[in-house]
Amino acid sequence: MNTAVFVSFLRHLLFLFIVFKLMSGVIVMVMAERCKNTFDDNEIIPFNAEAPRHAIFLSIDFLVALLNALGFLMIVAGMTFLMLAPSEMTAASVLHNLSHSFTKMIFDPMRVLFETSSQINQTTLRSLKLKTAHEAPFRSGWSMAYQGNVTNHYMIDYIQMNLKCCGFTGRQFWTTIVPRSCCSHHYAGDKCTLSVAYSRRCTYYFDVYDVCMNWLFVLMMCFSILALMTAIDSLYLARIKAKYPKGDYRSESSSECGGDEQGVA
Known part of the structure; x- marks a missing residue:
């Protein structure tokens, strides 16, 4: 060149x-x-x-x-x-x-x-003489059938309420009962279901x-x-x-x- x-x-x-x-x-x-x-x-x-x-x-x-x-x-x-x-x-x-x-x-x-709070505690169900987790009463927005202590549940509530998210990988993460922190205040109590829960995953x-x-x-x-x-x-x-x-x-x-x-x- x-x-x-x-x-x-x-x-x-x-x-x-x-x-x-x-x-x-x-x-x-x-x-x-x-x-x-x-x-x-x-x-x-x-x-x-x-x-x-x-x-x-x-x-x-x-x-x-x-x-x-x-x-x-x-x-x-x-x-x-x-x-x-x-x-x-x-x-x-x-x-x-x-x-x-x-x-x-x-x-x-x-x-x-x-993960340590997403599973159903079968021992709790037996102690409450219940067959399904849906029959278990709620405590602070969580079904008593869920594993995990109160502190863990509060921390998850903090994440889900502040980020307006539901579940680690999405709302399908909660396979049985959705924590009430997964929904806005318009769906309090039993109205908080998978169909109305936040669709955004908490890792987003x-x-x-x-x-x-x-x-x-x-x-x-x-x-x-x-x-x-x-x-x-x-x-x-x-x-x-x-x-x-x-x-x-x-x-x-x-x-x-x-x-x-x-x-x-």
């Missing part, structure tokens, strides 16, 4: 890379704020007392501040793309580890909380947050590759500039072509 044409191609490619890097900085800042708002607005908190709740919120705030700073740096960095690539890969690694940690501290305890907002974090992880990995490609492009152009300081590679290319034609003649 002609050197002049190749240099022109690399310059246009570098311009596109820089434009994409400017856009990537804005995307990172917007996505980071979106993830934080999803976390803050939807009660995505651990439900066991041992989880470091304040440390989690501080981690989220610190991570968002870090991503905003990185996004601003991506916009104004200029040609320092070799510095951006490892920074973005590090941020992607932090996002992946944080998402995994939140699954252990929030998602798994919530799953255990619901956590899944939305997890998807947001995973998207940020994928974006940061892609942007780090883009930064590396931009750095390679700019370094190669700098090498050509050093080789041809006066920009006379065009005349050299033409002279080489002329020399080849004379040799053939």
Whole structure:
């Protein structure tokens, strides 16, 4: 390929890379704020007392501040793309580890909380001399036939009432009797059934947050590759500039072509 044409191609490619890097900085800042708002607005908190709740919120705030700073740096960095690539890969690694940690501290305890309260206690049914769970009386919005202690039931009520959700995986999670917290106040008492219960699963907002974090992880990995490609492009152009300081590679290319034609003649 002609050197002049190749240099022109690399310059246009570098311009596109820089434009994409400017856009990537804005995307990172917007996505980071979106993830934080999803976390803050939807009660995505651990439900066991041992989880470091304040440390989690501080981690989220610190991570968002870090991503905003990185996004601003991506916009104004200029040609320092070799510095951006490892920074973005590090941020992607932090996002992946944080998402995994939140699954252990929030998602798994919530799953255990619901699963330990979703089954019917046959011993209770026998003690009440009942054949079906539907005949069991309610206590604080829960059928006495359900397993789990009062504290667990209160915590599930808190989740379902605040998030307007029903069941860990949806209202079908409660296969027999629906807790009254699964319905709005318009369906109090025996009116709360599967047909009128909230259709949204209680893991919905956590899944939305997890998807947001995973998207940020994928974006940061892609942007780090883009930064590396931009750095390679700019370094190669700098090498050509050093080789041809006066920009006379065009005349050299033409002279080489002329020399080849004379040799053939």
